[in-house]
Amino acid sequence: AQSVSQHNHHVILSEAASLELGCNYSYGGTVNLFWYVQYPGQHLQLLLKYFSGDPLVKGIKGFEAEFIKSKFSFNLRKPSVQWSDTAEYFCAVRTGFQKLVFGTGTRLLVSP
Amino acid sequence: EAGVAQSPRYKIIEKRQSVAFWCNPISGHATLYWYQQILGQGPKLLIQFQNNGVVDDSQLPKDRFSAERLKGVDSTLKIQPAKLEDSAVYLCASSLELDRGKEEQYFGPGTRLTVT
Numbered sequence: 001a002q003s004v005s006q007h008n009h010h011v012i013l014s015e016a017a018s019l020e021l022g023c024n025y026s027y028g029g030t031v032n033l034f035w036y037v038q039y040p041g042q043h044l045q046l047l048l049k050y051f052s053g054d055p056l057v058k059g060i061k062g063f064e065a066e067f068i069k070s071k072f073s074f075n076l077r078k079p080s081v082q083w084s085d086t087a088e089y090f091c092a093v094r095t096g097f098q099k100l101v102f103g104t105g106t107r108l109l110v111s112p
Numbered sequence: 113e114a115g116v117a118q119s120p121r122y123k124i125i126e127k128r129q130s131v132a133f134w135c136n137p138i139s140g141h142a143t144l145y146w147y148q149q150i151l152g153q154g155p156k157l158l159i160q161f162q163n164n165g166v167v168d169d170s171q172l173p174k175d176r177f178s179a180e181r182l183k184g185v186d187s188t189l190k191i192q193p194a195k196l197e198d199s200a201v202y203l204c205a206s207s208l209e210l211d212r213g214k215e216e217q218y219f220g221p222g223t224r225l226t227v228t
Contacts, residue, residue, distance in 0.1 A: 043116075051214050090154050104154050
């Protein structure tokens with residue numbers, strides 16, 4: 001069965017700091033990769049996704065993620081975080097018609 | 113465009129009682145999902161419907177959980193009887209149609225269930 005690991009459970013940054021959240025998955029075949037975000041009091045929403053092609057994908061609000069197949073990783077990055085990026089971030093993986101499997105999430109707190 | 117609607121938003125019940133959650137997906141979305149999110153964990157799929165047929169219910173505890181999607185639109189998820197470990201947020205999501213795992217899922221606000 002697929003599994004997704006997010007090693008950072010809580011991250012605290014100051015505004016303008018750079019962000020990188022780790023995500024590793026266990027499946028060795030073709031995968032579809034997602035990052036979802038949940039802002040305080042809001043619904044889970046899609047931040048970005050990767051299916052194929054350029055392994056560097058760009059999402060909303062200046063976020064990007066890089067798919068590294070050899071490392072089974074799909075890390076999320078942002079060069080300069082803002083206070084409004086405070087949220088919980090979930091990495092998720094899906095293979096074909098299999099269920100979407102989420103990681104445990106990373107809570108990001110950005111201090112002004 | 114209206115999003116995924118869920119009700120109630122909060123529910124507190126005692127163990128062994130029953131509870132039901134309701135979901136109205138985005139209009140035109142053929143696929144509907146119910147997830148359970150326990151505190152400190154990511155969402156876990158309970159059941160997935162394509163129109164009114166079940167695609168995947170492998171992680172649904174069928175001895176106590178049931179779900180239906182009549183007429184391929186609204187859906188209800190029921191727990192009977194509830195256990196303490198059922199305390200969680202129950203999320204409903206919908207997507208246009210199955211597309212080899214590429215479809216974007218749109219999530220509702222969730223129902224926070226507390227079982228005492």
